Amino acid sequence: MLVNRTRTLGAIAGLLGGALLLAGCGQPAAAPAAQDGATQAAGVAPGRSPIQASGSTSTHSDQQHTDGDDSRQTASTDANQKSTSTNVARQPTGTECSAKDFKVDLNVQPSQPGVLLMAVSNTSQKVCKLNGWADVAPVDMSGAPHTNVPVQKVKIPGGPTEFSLDPGETGFAGVRVERGDKADPDTVVATGFNVTLPGTGGPVNANIIGTDGTQTGNGSLYAEFPVKAMKIGTLQPVSQGVTVFD
Template sequence: MRVGKAVAVAVGTLALALGAVACNDDVPSTSSANPPGSRAPAAAPPAGAPAGAAPAASRSAVAGAASSRSVAPAAGGSAEPVSSTRCHTGELKADVQLQPDFPGTAMVMLTNKGTRTCTVYGYLGYGGLLADNSPVTLGTSRVAHPGPPVEATLKPGTTAFSGLKWASCDKGDVSCHVLAGVTITPPDETTQLTANVLDANGKPLEQLTVSAAGFTVGSLQPSNQGVIFAS
């Protein structure tokens, strides 16, 4: 009888043990790499990367943000901010007014004909037009006259000024340029405009003879004071 009770106790102990194992199988394991509620570890920088270097994904995101702020290059390849105030060729008109007191000289007037305020700074470029409207290249020499260039802010309808001089020549000389027109390239622009060349009376000039040496060009100024080449 005592043997029977011992067997019964042993059987009962074994049943309890099996029940405990079954209950443990229902408990989620805590040995996984990322238990619920935890964050995955940050990606380690590649071998050889300097201390503090951002992971490649972070650097790509920063580079993308930076590129979205870049601006397209302007004509000629240089980058120009979208907010640039530089005057463009199509916004300008030019008059070349000959000076009767100083033969071979002119005052050049560059006027903003557009609707926005813009700026010019530097020197004008020059070319010539023959009677058939074909272009001719002229030599130019820049001179800081009456001084270095001064930035001119041009509201619509206002003007910047520059001096111009040249030596006349005999039309029969093969090196003489007989011009029916003058083209001007504004600073930092790549396109030209055709100037109105006016004689001493303010009337259009039909011909201008310019020697092989070409033009001597003064700097652009916000005022006409002193821009004429008086000697």
């Protein structure tokens, strides 16, 4: 029992102080949209016969010239339609998946006490759409959420961005925990966090990864956070800037 208590205190110190840099999470690679080529109509020059009367030749030529203009106009319209279809294809696609389709890791940042890098991975076999903020709730040892903790959603690194995650891809967000004193009645002690992604309809029990690689998910880490307030950044397709809090 004494040995376990010593390991527990060591794990807590590693979480709150931070010493080692975590391994970087993979970033989704954006696939370039296919480009459709516009079809160009070829005009046909009107033929001339030496035995045709001049009036008849002119009328026939004018009619073919008109047909050529109509053909070019149709080709231009088709090209514009194809261009519009290409632009639409570049927009994020996918569905709002359920909680069971995601895995959430909260990575302790070694040089930023109280800051966690949230990594949201699509573990399903379908494309999932994300947009906005995740709801993050600190929980106690029984898994019950602390509902009285002030949580502020901030535009870091920017406003909401709609994007899609292919199977196996990961999105990111930053979480900042304002740590308090355990003796402060406005401070709660959290041993974990529930994360609810927008549109998923339920929480995901986040796996906390310490600076030394130990995890709550496999029982090698015991996490303890004295939480007074929290800030949550927007979900983004890349990790750049998501943990840069003011």
